[in-house]
Amino acid sequence: MEHAAAHLDLAAVERYLAAHLPGFRGPLTAKKFTIGQSNPTFRLDSPSGTLVLRRKPPGVLLKSAHAVDREFRVQKALAGSDVPVARMHLLCEDEGVIGAMFYVMDFQPGRHFMEPTLAELSPDQRGAVFDEMNRVLAALHSVDCEAAGLVDFGRPGSYFARQIGRWTKQYRASETGTLADMDALIGWLDANLPEDDGRVALVHGDYRIDNLIFEAGGPRIAAVLDWELSTLGHPFSDLAYQCMQWRMPVGEEGRGLAGIDRRAHGIPTEDEYVEAYCRRMDFAGIPGFDFCLAFSFFRMAAIVQGVLRRGLEGNASNPERAVRMGRFVPEYARMGLAAAAGR
Secondary structure, three states, rough: OEEOOOOOOHHHHHHHHHHHHHOOOOOOEEEEEOOOOOEEEEEEEEEEEEEEEEEEEOOOOOOOOOHHHHHHHHHHHHHOOOOOOOOEEEEOOOOOOOOEEEEEEOOOOOOOOOOOOOOOOOOHHHHHHHHHHHHHHHHHOOOOOOOOOOOOOOOOHHHHHHHHHHHHHHHHHHOOOOOOOHHHHHHHHOOOOOOOOOOOOEOOOOOOHHEEEEEEOOOOOEOOOOOOEEEEEHHHHHHHHHHHHHHOOOOOOOOOOOOOOOHHHHHHHHOOOOOHHHHHHHOOOOOOOHHHHHHHHHHHHHHHHHHHHHHOOOOOOHHHHHHHHHHHHHHHHHHHHHHHHHO
């Protein structure tokens, strides 16, 4: 979905591209994608082709949030790897150009699915899409970070401890009221933090079907998008984050698979999906996966709470949808506690 450009100085962008992007020719038109809730993203059309611009949002931002420079760096590093990404062109760190840092990349054509139910596909096609998502996730966690120049892309020490600390601060900074289940979930995570097992991989941080572009003619992923939360971290966090969808309600905001007859729809169960990942990664199993799931629901609640806060303040990419999404924060906290209890 696209709307007319907003929060974008089109004349300034056109001047910048003319000066820095070889082969660019104006005039330039822009449309804003409305489905994202983080960094405003625009389709740029001109006689020389179609590009995508992604910028930091306007307004006061939480510390370390909306790191478009990190997005640019990791996607550029993954070019030519087994992890499909769009081609990166330019990173503009000069906020004086349009009022915020931004980057420009290729527009990646293909199919985009908002919900994992994949209602428009046949059962066999759904199964192929899920297997492809599993394949690319394993490929991501198998990236040689030293060879990719990403050894400094995250901080040392326990990923889960760092993330719980970070997202607790982010949640508190964007709180709009007291939520007892969220307070209880934070307390449980702090009390049940596992020992660091030393596993480190490049993690996406927001790996789900609506952040993927699939080739038009089949299940192959053409590009993984939205790398804002990527870092060096624990690979099981990415897997658990995607597995949340099996427990989430069906619909535009929940974007889950709860209540769906997996077998009839050609969709693997959560256990089958985890087993396929373990086969690809040559893991015997995943110990402590309940903790990983509880952590993922906590982090999602904290992320969406930030979206809600920006929506209420008018700084979200789509304020109305941000407020609708915010209604799920209590549900995420409740599901996190259920996962913590092994349910």
